Amino acid sequence: MIRPFRSVLYIPAANARAIEKARTLAADAIIFDLEDAVAPDAKADARAALPQALAQDYGRRAKIVRINGMDSVWGEDDARAFASGMAAHADALLIPKVSTGADLDRVAALVPDAPLWAMLETPLAMLNAAEIAAHPRLEGMVMGTNDLAKEIGSRLRPDRLAMLTGIGLCILAARAHGRLILDGVYNAFKDDEGLRAESEQSRDLGFDGKTLIHPAQLATANEVFAPTADEIDLSRRQIEAFEIAQAEGRGVAVVDGRLVENLHVDTARATLAKAEAIAAMAAE
Numbered sequence: 692m693i694r695p696f697r698s699v700l701y702i703p704a705a706n707a708r709a710i711e712k713a714r715t716l717a718a719d720a721i722i723f724d725l726e727d728a729v730a731p732d733a734k735a736d737a738r739a740a741l742p743q744a745l746a747q748d749y750g751r752r753a754k755i756v757r758i759n760g761m762d763s764v765w766g767e768d769d770a771r772a773f774a775s776g777m778a779a780h781a782d783a784l785l786i787p788k789v790s791t792g793a794d795l796d797r798v799a800a801l802v803p804d805a806p807l808w809a810m811l812e813t814p815l816a817m818l819n820a821a822e823i824a825a826h827p828r829l830e831g832m833v834m835g836t837n838d839l840a841k842e843i844g845s846r847l848r849p850d851r852l853a854m855l856t857g858i859g860l861c862i863l864a865a866r867a868h869g870r871l872i873l874d875g876v877y878n879a880f881k882d883d884e885g886l887r888a889e890s891e892q893s894r895d896l897g898f899d900g901k902t903l904i905h906p907a908q909l910a911t912a913n914e915v916f917a918p919t920a921d922e923i924d925l926s927r928r929q930i931e932a933f934e935i936a937q938a939e940g941r942g943v944a945v946v947d948g949r950l951v952e953n954l955h956v957d958t959a960r961a962t963l964a965k966a967e968a969i970a971a972m973a974a975e
C-alpha cells in the first residue's frame with residue numbers, strides 16, 4: 692500500500708501539547724522537529740523526551756524526525772540519539788542543510804538502518820540535487836524554501852520566481868531516482884487563500900505534498916494534493932476503455948475525445964492507488 696504525503700506537519704519537539712495533539716490531527720505525516728522550532732536551551736530536553744513521544748500511537752501517520760544540522764553542536768548527538776532510542780519508532784530521519792552526497796554519508800555512518808530524508812535548502816543543494824537524490828539510503832526530499840530564499844538573497848514572492856529553477860532541478864532529481872519530494876512551508880498560517888495558491892502551484896509542479904507549520908493548514912493541503920472525484924472517475928474509465936481496447940487487439944483507446952495509451956493507464960492506476968491510500972487514512 693502506498694502512503695499519502697499530502698500534508699506533512701512540523702511539530703516542535705519541545706512542545707508536548709502540540710505532540711499530543713498530533714495524534715488526532717488529519718496530517719498524513721508528522722515531522723518531529725529538533726532543529727529550527729526548538730530554542731538552543733531546550734534542545735537537550737527535547738531530544739531526551741522524543742523517544743517516549745515517538746512510541747505513542749499515531750495511526751497511519753508517517754513519523755519523521757528532523758535533527759539539527761551536522762554543522763551544529765547538536766547534530767551528531769541527535770543522530771546518535773536517533774540511532775539508539777528513536778529509530779525503532781520512527782519511519783525516517785530528516786537531515787537539514789544537505790548540500791552533497793557526502794553530507795548524507797556522514798549521517799548514514801551514525802545511523803545504520805533508518806531511511807534518510809534530506810532538506811534541500813542551500814544553493815549548492817540545488818546544483819547537487821541529482822547527486823543527493825541518487826544516495827542509496829535516501830527515501831525523500833524536502834524543500835527548505837525559507838533557508839533557500841535567505842541563501843539566494845531573494846524575496847519570498849507569491850510566484851516564487853527566484854526559486855523555480857532550483858525547485859525544478861530538485862523535482863527532476865527526485866523523480867529520476869524514485870524519491871518522494873515535498874514542498875516547503877507557507878509561513879503566513881492565517882492566510883488560507885495564499886496557502887491554497889501556493890499549494891496548487893506546488894501540486895502542478897509535481898510535488899507529492901506540502902510541509903506545514905500549523906494545524907489550520909492541513910485541510911487545504913489534503914484537498915489540493917488529493918485526486919478529485921472527476922480525476923478518479925476519469926481514471927476508472929481510462930483503465931476500463933484501455934482494457935477493452937486491448938482485448939479487441941488495439942493498443943490505444945479514446946475517452947472523452949482524448950487518446951489513452953498505456954502511459955496514461957499507468958497514471959490512472961497511480962491516481963486510484965493514491966485515492967485508496969487516502970481513503971484508508973480517512974477510515975481510521
Ligand SMILES: CC(C)(COP(=O)(O)OP(=O)(O)OC[C@H]1O[C@@H](n2cnc3c(N)ncnc32)[C@H](O)[C@@H]1OP(=O)(O)O)[C@@H](O)C(=O)NCCC(=O)NCCSC(=O)C[C@H](O)C(=O)O
Nearest residue numbers: 701702703709712727728835836837838875876904905906
Ligand atoms: C506558528 C506557531 C508558532 C503558532 O503558534 P500559536 O500562535 O500558539 O498557534 P495557535 O494558538 O493558533 O495554536 C492553536 C492550537 O494548535 C496547536 N498547534 C499549533 N501549531 C501546531 C503544530 N505545528 N503542531 C501541532 N499543534 C499545533 C496549539 O498547540 C494549539 O492547541 P490548543 O492548545 O489545543 O489550542 C506554531 O504553530 C508553531 O510553532 N508551528 C511550528 C513551527 C515550526 O515547526 N517551525 C519549523 C519548521 S519550518 C522550517 O524550519 C523552515 C525550513 O527549514 C525552511 O528553511 O524553509
Ligand SMILES: [Mg+2]
Nearest residue numbers: 812835837838
Ligand atoms: Mg530550513
